[in-house]
Amino acid sequence: MTESQKRKQLFKYKALATGLFLLMACIFITTTVLQKQYTSHWIGYIHAFSEAAMVGALADWFAVTALFHYPMGIKIPHTNLIENSKQKIGDNLGNFVVENFASAENIRPYIEKIKVTGFLSEWLLKKKNQEILVKEIAVLLKNAISQFQDPDIISFIAGKIKEAGENLKINHILSNGIFYLLEKGEQQTIITFMSSKIKNYILENDELIRDKVHQNSYSLVPKFVDNKIANKITTGLASFFEDIENNPDHKVRNEISDSIYQFANEIKTSDRWENELGKIKASILNEDKLNDYATDIWHSLKKTLMSELDNDHSALKQYAQKNIRQFAEDLNKNESQQNKIDQWIRFNAYRLILKNTGKVSELISTTVGNWEGKELSRKLEVEVGKDLQFIRINGTIVGGLVGLIIYTLAAFI
Structure with missing residues (x-):
């Protein structure tokens, strides 16, 4: 009425x-x-x-x-x-409600009947409800994102990048990366690849070698001799790189690996490399560039998120719905987990209500008193x-x- x-x-x-x-x-x-x-x-x-x-x-x-x-x-x-007497009425009404409705004896029977998980899992198993929940979450996220102040977010991202960057030792990262590649034997793959390429280059450019021999030979030396020398150089070099390519234990391979290891160790321990790489890091982490990086990151992320949240068939929404469905299925099958969650809810609801009965009385008293x-x-x-x-x-x-x-x-x- x-x-x-x-x-x-x-x-x-x-x-x-x-x-x-x-x-x-x-x-x-x-x-x-x-x-x-x-x-x-x-x-x-x-x-x-x-x-x-x-x-x-x-x-x-x-x-x-x-x-x-x-x-x-x-x-x-x-x-x-x-x-x-409105203030007295408010006080008495608040005390009356607490003593007669929010007492431990009165609320315990209702708290003990609480069984949220069964209802929740059944509700979430329905596709329509999953879509409703995803849409509501999307609306909340869109509202939250739209209320963010871009300058504040950009400043936050820039600060985090700077904080992370300042703590990074570039020389250690670079040297550890090289050590990792050496440990996995990745340098052998590179040596094999380069040896094959050099061998093929030599064989494909034998004319170039022949011309170089002619240019540097004496005029009294017959041409066929120069050609023979050029052929020997070509086949010798090709054979040398073919040996490197096919022999995993070749001396040159070991020497190259040792040189790379020494180079990585020098990067890690040398003050010169630390200073040089530090200068590069400082140039990357200057304030203007950091703001540019942060602006690009935030605008790109914001645009992507808003687009995903607006699209009912976006990958993000499908992923969210899939996880909600999986959660509901797992919860529905696991009665033990349901009991644990319900027990936790009952315990905390009971404790929260009893803890705040004074606030309920105060709320009623204050509300009536303020009228x-x-x-x-x-x-x-x-x-x-x-x-x-x-x-x-x-x-x-x-x-x-x-x-x-x-x-x-x-x-x-």
């Missing part, structure tokens, strides 16, 4: 109670006049009834009105009780005023009956 409807009901029953009082007043006036003209005994009885009924009606009107207003605007002590006195009176009168009008009606009738009884007894004495 709306407040407007409640107000109409209140007005209706106020009018009924007031109308009954006016009826008694009219009867009283009429019987007063009739008593002067007639001597019938029944007039006295009606007169006594109406007189006492008016007294009862006025007394109960005063009592009901005094709860919410000053009767006739006169500031009589102990009237307008709701407005003048405007007149507004509180108005609210309560609208809610219970209709029923209180029956006190006025009953007071009128009961008062009349009591007056009639007293008049009757007096007549027989």
